[in-house]
Amino acid sequence: xNFRYLKISLTEDFPTFxxxxxxFVTAFAVTVTVYKHIDLSDSVSASFSAPETIILTLTDMIxxxxxxLPLYIFVISGAKSTDLGNTGVIMQRSRPGLVTLEIIKVLFxxxxxxxxxxxxxxxxxxxAFPQAEDFTRTFFGASSSYGISSDVxxxxxxxxxxxxxxxMFLTYFTIGIxxxxxxxxxxxxxxxxxxxxxxxxxxxxxxxxRIPLSLSAxxxxxxxxxxxxxxxxx
Amino acid sequence: MKIxxxxxxxxxxxxxxxxxxxxxxxxxxxxxxxxLGSLTLIIPLVLLLSNSETDSLSGGYVxxxxxxxxxxxxxxxALPFAGMYKNEIQTKYSExxxxxxxxxxxxxxxFITVGISGGLALLLPELIxxxxxxxxxxxxxxxxxxxxVAVIVLAFPxxxxxxxxxxxxxAFTRSKTIALITPEVLYLLFTYSxxxxxxxxxxxxxxxxxxxxxxxxxANIFVxxxxxxxxxxxxxxxxxxxxx
Numbered sequence: 001x002n003f004r005y006l007k008i009s010l011t012e013d014f015p016t017f018x019x020x021x022x023x024f025v026t027a028f029a030v031t032v033t034v035y036k037h038i039d040l041s042d043s044v045s046a047s048f049s050a051p052e053t054i055i056l057t058l059t060d061m062i063x064x065x066x067x068x069l070p071l072y073i074f075v076i077s078g079a080k081s082t083d084l085g086n087t088g089v090i091m092q093r094s095r096p097g098l099v100t101l102e103i104i105k106v107l108f109x110x111x112x113x114x115x116x117x118x119x120x121x122x123x124x125x126x127x128a129f130p131q132a133e134d135f136t137r138t139f140f141g142a143s144s145s146y147g148i149s150s151d152v153x154x155x156x157x158x159x160x161x162x163x164x165x166x167x168m169f170l171t172y173f174t175i176g177i178x179x180x181x182x183x184x185x186x187x188x189x190x191x192x193x194x195x196x197x198x199x200x201x202x203x204x205x206x207x208x209x210r211i212p213l214s215l216s217a218x219x220x221x222x223x224x225x226x227x228x229x230x231x232x233x234x
Numbered sequence: 235m236k237i238x239x240x241x242x243x244x245x246x247x248x249x250x251x252x253x254x255x256x257x258x259x260x261x262x263x264x265x266x267x268x269x270l271g272s273l274t275l276i277i278p279l280v281l282l283l284s285n286s287e288t289d290s291l292s293g294g295y296v297x298x299x300x301x302x303x304x305x306x307x308x309x310x311x312a313l314p315f316a317g318m319y320k321n322e323i324q325t326k327y328s329e330x331x332x333x334x335x336x337x338x339x340x341x342x343x344x345f346i347t348v349g350i351s352g353g354l355a356l357l358l359p360e361l362i363x364x365x366x367x368x369x370x371x372x373x374x375x376x377x378x379x380x381x382x383v384a385v386i387v388l389a390f391p392x393x394x395x396x397x398x399x400x401x402x403x404x405a406f407t408r409s410k411t412i413a414l415i416t417p418e419v420l421y422l423l424f425t426y427s428x429x430x431x432x433x434x435x436x437x438x439x440x441x442x443x444x445x446x447x448x449x450x451x452x453a454n455i456f457v458x459x460x461x462x463x464x465x466x467x468x469x470x471x472x473x474x475x476x477x478x
Contacts, residue, residue, distance in 0.1 A: 017406065032427040032430050032431060062426060067423075188409075192411075193411075
């Protein structure tokens, strides 16, 4: 595997501007969600803790499906090695090698996106709500109305946050790989629109039917990608 | 840089302005925008009339206008500019323009052209809806007309503000799709967030359908437009300074 290609590709196509926009919009969306929960906790005259607010922010359908997901795909689709193109195949000497490095690239950008998301969510919720080691009674009462499954509430708030982040990471990473494949075949804009539609549909399905899909879907798509990469027309 | 006399500069400015206007109004996307806008206004009116849910002109007009139209209005306003921009990139007309300008900057002329196109893309469907409403609903109440005129007049600055926002976005990207989608995304984001941020009086759909609340505050609506236009001017100017 030629890691020089990865280095060139990362330095040439790093989507700095898109990441800045994503950070701004994420910060705005998270702030709005925190305001929403402050209103709610005032109306029920009880307060949520910071980890609970993080859970509410990450399970909020509008945030997760209609704000974070399109932003993530916006960042990923800007990172495609447009200039390298076929040169990439020559540098790698094989298509499987190229696809593997592209997957590593998607993983790298997904990590960056989630680090930004984590920092913003932690900073905003900690600034507005107090820390707590256990779930509050208000949260237990309100969780069913927010559509939070009982699986999330089994452990401590910290484990719930870690689980949510992991599942979200794997789901988004899978969608990122779908975007990568689509961008091999289509123009950037068409791939972006199609991935957003696929992503929104799959997120809604996962939430509606409570399928523990992220891990299995991720595995299936990585497998499919390795099978597909031997196709000459990729 | 080529030096022009004031008279020459004004002639060139006028020529650039009229050519630009002619180009944007003959764009297929402008007609598409008017057509889509008319459809989203007339279909709710037909549904209202078929269910016999309205008997006053302003009631029918305002309800039909505030059903679907406010939520796709920014997209419709940005559509004519997006079509023109795509053509300019594909045919390399923008490069030719740079040569023909001879160093003069007509960025703000383009601002006016794009704004007018966005404004008319929303105004024309509303006028078409008015004609349909007048044909289908009888009225002799003058208050009806006052409400309708207020709604129609607001369509133009709304279209203007969102079309120039789409143009400002092209400072960052050469993608037609991003320029087309960004005003709509911003609009939906503000529509979602403003009630939680206690900015209800600036709620974006009020800017095009002011009668969603019983007493519209027109001052707030114009503050909203002014912020959008100012943002677009600042972004475009900053980009021009940077690129020079």
